[in-house]
Amino acid sequence: MLVWLLPLSAALLVVLGVLVYFNVKNTVIPLTEDMSFEVSRQAADTLGMFIKGLLDEVRLFSERAIVRSMDWNQMKDDLIEKAKQRTDKFEMLFIADSTGQAPTTSGVTANISDREYFKEIFLQKKDFAISSAIISKASGKPIIVIAHAIKDKSNRTVGLFGATVLLDTMTEVAAGIKIGDAGYGWIADNNGLVVAHPNADAVMNLNVLHSSELGYKGLDDLGKLMVAGESGSGKVTKPNGSVEYVFFSPIPNTPGWTFGVTIPESQLFADVNMTLRNVIILVAVVLTILAVVIFFISVQISNPIKKISQKIGLFGSGDLTVKFEVKGKDEIAKMAEALNTMADSLRESMITIVESSNQIEASSENLASTSDHSLTQFYIHQDKIQRTTVQNVLNSFFSTVRCFHSVTVLSKSI
Numbered sequence: 001m002l003v004w005l006l007p008l009s010a011a012l013l014v015v016l017g018v019l020v021y022f023n024v025k026n027t028v029i030p031l032t033e034d035m036s037f038e039v040s041r042q043a044a045d046t047l048g049m050f051i052k053g054l055l056d057e058v059r060l061f062s063e064r065a066i067v068r069s070m071d072w073n074q075m076k077d078d079l080i081e082k083a084k085q086r087t088d089k090f091e092m093l094f095i096a097d098s099t100g101q102a103p104t105t106s107g108v109t110a111n112i113s114d115r116e117y118f119k120e121i122f123l124q125k126k127d128f129a130i131s132s133a134i135i136s137k138a139s140g141k142p143i144i145v146i147a148h149a150i151k152d153k154s155n156r157t158v159g160l161f162g163a164t165v166l167l168d169t170m171t172e173v174a175a176g177i178k179i180g181d182a183g184y185g186w187i188a189d190n191n192g193l194v195v196a197h198p199n200a201d202a203v204m205n206l207n208v209l210h211s212s213e214l215g216y217k218g219l220d221d222l223g224k225l226m227v228a229g230e231s232g233s234g235k236v237t238k239p240n241g242s243v244e245y246v247f248f249s250p251i252p253n254t255p256g257w258t259f260g261v262t263i264p265e266s267q268l269f270a271d272v273n274m275t276l277r278n279v280i281i282l283v284a285v286v287l288t289i290l291a292v293v294i295f296f297i298s299v300q301i302s303n304p305i306k307k308i309s310q311k312i313g314l315f316g317s318g319d320l321t322v323k324f325e326v327k328g329k330d331e332i333a334k335m336a337e338a339l340n341t342m343a344d345s346l347r348e349s350m351i352t353i354v355e356s357s358n359q360i361e362a363s364s365e366n367l368a369s370t371s372d373h374s375l376t377q378f379y380i381h382q383d384k385i386q387r388t389t390v391q392n393v394l395n396s397f398f399s400t401v402r403c404f405h406s407v408t409v410l411s412k413s414i
Helices: 002-062 072-085 116-122 167-175 208-214 219-227 270-316 331-413
Strands: 092-096 101-103 109-111 128-130 142-151 157-166 184-188 194-196 232-237 243-250 258-264
Touching (some): 002 128, 002 142, 002 157, 002 232, 002 243, 116 128, 116 142, 116 157, 157 167, 219 232, 219 243, 219 258
Antiparallel strands (some): 092 101, 092 157, 142 157
């Protein structure tokens, strides 16, 4: 039973386990992907609201009368105080005139006329601009700039009010959005440059459009979608050979920025692998229990059969005193009962045969005795007859001889 039932049961359980594994895989992974994509979209919306909040605050600064006066000496102390109150958001505040001269609350004056956000405000006449990741001319740190036009009463752009946001701040926001134990968020600007990443070495050192040059596979194709302002997902192989899944969505209120979520393949398949492990353990436990049950049942079945087989062997060798004793009401017990009935019948038949044989033997002895006596009498009688016959023959012979002698004597006389 173990040889036949256990492999068959194992095969069935393995097939069931495989079906469960693929069913879970085809269910859990799409759900995880959908969840990850939804997280990236919601995180992008959250960052968009965060950026919008910063932009609104910069806009309010630019609309203040003291700022619209474009008198730095008059507004400097006030802005320095405001900057100190907002260190959790801004690195520094500054204004710039049409020539690009920009005094800052950090005490440094820089010329920003070559910056894209300056050109957008003064040349393209935009009300606001958000820069890509750049290196601050005042502090030398990686930053983004949120700028808003300063307008006079005639609604003409007379200056620019700006606030710098450290990329570390953006990284903290991105790093605060996690999926599972190993998933993490990151931000790429409209040029494909990663400007916020939990790994500081990745900040401004990785451009998704040129990632293949750094050993990444698949990321540059996704980068084209990011720069185009589209949502999407895909699989990326890192230089060390590990595989990650990337989900990304555009960030509202930004010039084509993207928020991405990266999940290691091991984490994406963690639930599936755990299910597989559980299925393997369950199959092993079931097979163990099944083997014990089959062994117990087989012993319960085989032992009575072995006993009956031994008794049948003794019975077949001529021992008619054998009793087939099996407890229970199953088929084996019924078979033992039938064998006992047969044995009883056979024993009764043998007793009858022995008794009949004894009677026949006695009759045979009587018959033999009678036969011997009759034969003896026959022989005696026959002997008497023979002797009488011989005597008569001799008497006749002697009489003839005497007659012949008399004749002879008489002949001589004559």
